[in-house]
Amino acid sequence: MSDSDPLLDIRNLRIEATVYAPGEVPRNAVIVDDVSLRLERGKVMGLIGESGAGKSTIGLAALAYGRGGIRLTGGDIYLNGREIRTASPRQLRRLRGREVTYVAQSAAAAFNPARRLMDQVIEATLRHELCSKAEAEKRAVELFRTLSLPDPENFGKRYPHQVSGGQLQRAMTAMALCPRPDLVIFDEPTTALDVTTQIDVLGAIKTAIRETGVAALYITHDLAVVAQVSDEIMVLRHGKMVEHGTVQQIIEAPREDYTRALISVRAIEHEEKKPTQEPLLRAEGITARYGAMADDVLSNVSVDLYAGQTLALVGESGSGKSTMARVITGLLPPRAGTITFDGKPLPPALKARSREELRQLQMIYQMADVAMNPRQTVRTIIGRPLEFYFNLRGRKRDARVQELLDAIELGEGFADRYPAELSGGQKQRVCIARALAADPKLIICDEVTSALDPLVADGILKLLLNLQAREQVAYLFITHDIATVRAIADSIAVMYQGRVQRYGTKTEVLNPPFDDYTDLLLSSVPEMKLGWLENVLATRKMESAGN
């Protein structure tokens, strides 16, 4: 083996799986088809694509591993010059956790909650008898320091539940780097994190990669993120390679239409509407908490939403934005504060509200698959509000269902399908139609696009904007994604620890002068630019030095 040999060389990889769709005969599906990939030592390649593109499957194939019923059926995988696709389990055991390691998306689910972090971080290193326990622990502490974890000497003594999500993700990176592997597979390591946490973890991962000189496959659906850490990018779709090139080439001069679509995502232009005189929804001084909890989840939140406009509630997890939705819908009556809807006070509890009040206020959920009864057809799902509120039945109801299906751009033949027979985007569209069926004045959208792929999410946002223009419905849009906010909002409330940190029209909120938190939040959103991560981190360092 000479130095010019690539570390990882995948040739014409083919991966298949048996699909057990409900109500169908099991069939064979090709997950990955004819993908080739070369990774040199010390380089980082980003694998990018939508869900179902096969990117995680290819990542795991570098460990010669297939999750569930996945089979690596064709092609060659050379790691360090050895073919590993057909290697014996014994050979693979020696390889995994030593030459190649893996960082999973959900660190919280990947750590054993009953064991201290240090024991888990050095486990693979000790199992492969690479060094003594003392040396391994020393190495782990060094890695904790590189990954800028707090109190690196003692960090390993803690249990997984005692550290934050971002720290846990970095601990897992330390675990992967501890045995000094040649290759690390990062599988969406920052996807589950808040943006302000993501930037720190991203910075730490990048530093660690640079300092250890390890090669990496970085899997993500976010092009802006992968542009910060990779040398090369491979774009995948439906298990096939679409485009491969350097980061600069992919971002600045993409060759394929699909890549261009991925880059231009969220470039929706939306003219901001000015507040009218009377707000449709006015929440004043809302304070709320769950059950017997000692702390308020919301304290003194006041926002206005005007008819036919969109108010975005932006914030990280735990900021209270979804709680605000529960208060407005009446699921969680507030401890203090009032809600005025359409000029009249809205009863705080769901049970006290009239059918008419309920009709005016509809909700769309984040997870469309659990927001629809799997045992009801689309016709029943959309038709029920029509029956319930307008007493429409039989043919009249079916005609209106079809109108609504047309409105959400789903054609004929969808009415008799079950939710399981729809794609993610189609499911969310049906949920929108269900909300529209009530002919409401306000729809609460709780993270409606965050479980969707970027292109599909774009379609949903465009649909929502069209419907707003046509039906004059107002949206209360709850999201953590600044790009979505830019695309759809008329006014914005930035939430932080249960309070409204900043509130105003879109132009006011998204332009300086910023308060500290909004500045942190906005500057943490990854941009599709080379060197963005370094610039932001350098600016922050300078600022904190200046203070």
Place this chain on the structure above:
Amino acid sequence: MKGIPLTALLGMAITALFFLAALLAPIIAPYGMSEIVGDVWEPASADYWLGTDNLGRDLLTRMIYGGRTTIFVASAATMVAFTLGAVLGFTAAVYGGWVDQVMSRTNDLVMSIPTLIFALVVLSVMPVTLPILIMVMGLLDSTRVFRLSRAVAVDINVMDFVEAARLRGEGQRWVIFREILPNALSPLVAELGLRFIFAILFISTLSFLGLGVQPPMADWGGIVKENREGIVYGIPAALIPAVAIVTLSISVNLVADWALNRTTSLKGGRGV
């Protein structure tokens, strides 16, 4: 019928055979139910396929009529148990709070008394007629169904589609019967099979102890009781109902197992 495993098919066939025999008892039984046709404990012959019992009645006839009673009582009791248990279980889950507490603790209370003893006490003070037998068995079994359906419904109750129905303003009836029941049906159907088998064993036990189906009506437990002395003389009459109970139990179990497997895959289809 495609994709059903052989064991489940076999189970279905045998179960169907038992149910058919029960339904058509007066037509297919060779003699009258309590007609004395020969000597006591005659061996199997061309006239008496399974021999005769302790009073000289045809055992096959007794078995067929006995199966009719046993299967009828067990089915009816299972139905009572499911209707009662599922409705109450769903109600407890949907209302929650103190309603759930009162119902669940009462259920625990009833469950803490061994069923057989409970049934014996109740049946020894009440007249033992078929309706009362069915009600007692159904009530006692409904505690188990209550636990299962409450547990299943609690899970479904927190799903977004149930919340969506609540936000729409739907009443509890719609939530229970239209949103929760269709999604809880599969695990309940699988449980139905098991409960039915337990009901057969239970009614047979009661009859064997003399507090179940009363003579001259035949039922499997009763046939064992009537013929148990024969075992000492090497007469197999008491073993035949035992074989029938075992065969039916295993067959229903095979079907229930398959139903359970099917449920799990359907659950996957729910997108969890």
